[in-house]
Amino acid sequence: MATKSSHSNQQKHLAVLVDADNAQASIVEALFEEIAKYGIASVKRMYGDWTGPQLGGWKKLMLEHSIQPIQQFAYTKGKNATDSSLIIDAMDLLYTRRFDGFCLVSSDSDFTRLAGRLREEGMTVYGFGEEKTPKPFVAACDKFIYTEILRSQDVAESAVQGEKAQAGPSEEAGKQPTAPSSSRPAKVPVEFIAKILDDIAEEDGWAPLAMLGTTISKLRPAFDSRLYGHTKLSGLIRSQAKYFDLETRGASPTGGAVLYVRNKNRTSDHQAR
Incomplete structure (x- = not known):
């Protein structure tokens, strides 16, 4: 067994x-x-x-x-x-x-x-x-x-398939799936994300993106990047470049890239001290 x-x-x-x-x-x-x-x-x-x-x-x-x-x-x-x-x-x-x-x-x-x-x-x-x-x-x-x-994913995929059926090969190229117009992304909780980063970051202010995602899920089980118009957390962070830095470092044990994120405001605060 x-x-x-x-x-x-x-x-x-x-x-x-x-x-x-x-x-x-x-x-x-x-x-x-x-x-x-x-x-x-x-x-x-x-x-x-x-x-x-x-x-x-x-x-x-x-x-x-x-x-x-x-x-x-x-x-x-x-x-x-x-x-x-x-x-x-x-x-x-x-x-x-x-x-x-x-x-x-x-x-x-x-x-x-x-x-x-x-x-x-x-x-x-x-x-x-x-x-x-x-x-x-x-x-x-x-x-x-x-x-x-x-449900919004299903609607978006159906819309994309319909557009592909009507468009020629040249028109299809470069088109990206879009969310249905009726679904408006929620406001990104920047302050919430920044607070978590301050708690988990190393002395240099950087933290692994995976750790950020895990901590967010523990505190807010319903948190989902798709609520804010992004399929992944990395895309959501990139969209908030005014508040966060995102960089790639080395590789993970499985060979993939490791993403790190930093709170820009925290960085400026440390530099001012």
Whole structure:
């Protein structure tokens, strides 16, 4: 039997549990693409009352993505039996010790304690929900991804494909995918990033970009560069050249470049002393 330590250097094995009552079927493609960044979706289950018409949009998608539907009848009106079923399954899966993490797909704060309990057992918890998701559930996860980001990616990709179909080869060259006009990037939290840099930087003011990203995620699980119009943290930092310096140094053990970032204001403060 494989233990957690035996595959620690491999991709993480994840259990994906979807609250169909509180998730949109339109995100499913982008959802599993996003989950693939963090590991392998070894278990995919979706909970809801499949006898009613309200979950009709999910039925075809479940077959396409090999998601196991879990039937939960609404025994009492106004009571959410789906939540209880998902929580019980999550604990059963936890005690098999076959997983490295869980993906909880819901905008319901009822899963806040579940997320916390899973983390107490050393699991990594990835949350997926709409921007209306209550903050306690967001904070209880290691990483929280707003599904509006996933939907906007799908819209942007569809728009790009449509443009390619209409444009000739010469027109396609040099064109970059753009976000849908309806999605306006949020204001970059420069002061928040600068404060973290001041805390983690070496004496010379520089800090590895990877360390910055890890620290930000610990403090704000919902932080995502895509909210600010950038696919990666490095792009976000480059866009704020007025406040931060970014440079490449040497190479990582895997052969890739190592990026370092510095708070310009902190540098000027030290020089003034």
